[in-house]
Amino acid sequence: MRLRDLCFSYGDREVLRGVSLDVPRGKLVAIMGGSGSGKTTLMRLIGGQLQAQSGELTVCGRNLHGIGREELYTLRRRMSLLFQFGALFTDMSVFDNVAFLMREHTDLPESIIRDLVLMKLQAVGLRGTAAMMPKQLSGGMARRVALARAIALDPQLMMYDEPFTGLDPISLGVIGQLIRRLNDALGASSIVVTHDVQESLELVDYIYFLSEGKVVAQGTPEEIRASKDPWVHQFVWGESDGPVPFHYPAVPYEEALLGD
């Protein structure tokens, strides 16, 4: 998958201003950046939910620009997006959630679907929850079920939208390990959108830093750790002030207080 000079804006608000990045086959790539830096938008562009105004976006050898609905759906069968909060179907049991794609897209008999679903649930360690409803699961478990659902049809491109947000350290570690293991087992390309630096540095093969709609830094985890770039330094070590200012742009403080 490759992106070249991708630009996108919601009305007047420019979100992406010329982003270029590559995700080679079998690699786990992280896209990092502060909140509002355009990470989620990027993900939606890759998934084809939004169309870029300019630039080139190729997924599995297909240019996504001006793609038709039919073609997009065919392409989407080969990719999978893990939503931030899992987005499990609340009106179905865990089993039916994982079986959903198999029932929609294949004509497999129910007995095979059952075996496959149990296999996927086993992979995320939640075979025991098959009969439960999503509302009975904790946040971390729901995300693991969503992961099992996402890999149901062995996608070639996995995308994770902030998979670590709002998890306790143990669940976080579990999800992280799962992402790594699944990527290697499926031989798929994976993109993790996150702002959890330490966890990602452990996991991924390559990192892109996104800020204000541009790639500001990139490199392997070792390169990033050693980076002297002030921006990367601030992000990695979580300093409150630096190239990314603490204050949202505003009129000078004194003026705001004294002026009328």
Place this chain on the structure above:
Amino acid sequence: MMLEGITAVFGGIGRGVVDAVWRLGFAARFLGMLLWLSGSCLRRFNLVMREIYFSGVLSLIIILVSGLFVGMVLGIQGYEILVRYGSESALGAMVALSLVRELGPVLAGLLFASRAGSAITAEIGLMKATEQLDAMDMMAVDPIARVVAPRFWGGVISMPLLAAMFSALGVLGGYIVGVVMIGTDPGSFWSQMQANVDFRQDIVNGVIKSAVFGLAVSWVAVFEGYDAEPTAEGVSRATTRTVVISSLAILGLDFILTSLMFRG
């Protein structure tokens, strides 16, 4: 200052109208899309079965109880009026005609809108708010075909059956009050009814009415759900709108259909 206020008011009205027309256009396009994508859900009928269960079977109690009571009230009131003219034998005809022609479809439709319509809107709206529809779309499963269409058809199928049950229970309610409690003659109750209620003119038209109402309510409900702002507040507003708009639509359509069917 005054002038500004007035322009603001008219500007608001103008924007409101434009917005309403815009939404109506989108709703029509949405219905077209929905019908176009209905093929797969009608082939996989168990999806529709599930929705018939939720919008039809679960509305059964309220429909049956309301029907019975409306029929009983009609029995009491009808008897009070008819007995003044010495024609209490026409009680059966009166109860049956008012139910089959008007009250059955309209009241069942209003109850259906507030019981099932609001539930459909809330469910679709919440699925949208929790990104379930987006997730489905990303999995190359069209949410309109998989989520919206079955709910729509479930409503369309349930509504005429519910209205028929409402009318039937209403007639029984009228019978209980008129014949069992007040003691008019059961023979003339039924025979007057049969002599005056025409199959084509009254019953078929009543069924057509209820089918039209079912279409209208289901359409409004799925559209409002799909179009809801994906927040808790947006979903609650959409649910309210479903009840208001579909109730108004039922009453308006009832007037149009009645004047087409029963004039002359």
Place this chain on the structure above:
Amino acid sequence: MRRATIDIWVGIFVVAGLVALLFLSVRVGNLGASKLQNPYELSALFDNIGGLKVRAPVKSAGVVVGRVEAITLDSATYQAKVTFRMDDRFHFSRDTFATINTAGLLGEQYVGLEPGGDPDDLKPGETIKKTQSAIVLEKLISQFMFSSAEKGSSSNK
């Protein structure tokens, strides 16, 4: 809720709905009552049909034997031409007398047939010759008033 349970409930629901429709059509409506066997047509000319409507019953000795099918104005004689659909089981003699009656004081109007003594029966499509028009209440009242007024004036002399 398991799928099988849903299926059963939906099945019950649909059956109940269809039963309600059947009840409305047959028991409440006239679908069951208006079932005429192999109907044939007869017609009759009336001077005045009053409030007779299409689908009103045709009765003989109180038994429904047919229904009014159509009402038109015969432009030659300016009489109302009423067409009936009759049940094949019942046939009437050629000199049958057709009247338009009212059920009760305010009830609906129906056509009454009184058979005469002719040995031949009316054939399908034939017209009944002997008819009596509907009684129009206003005419009746005005006749009564005029006649009593005449009586009053004659007794004054």
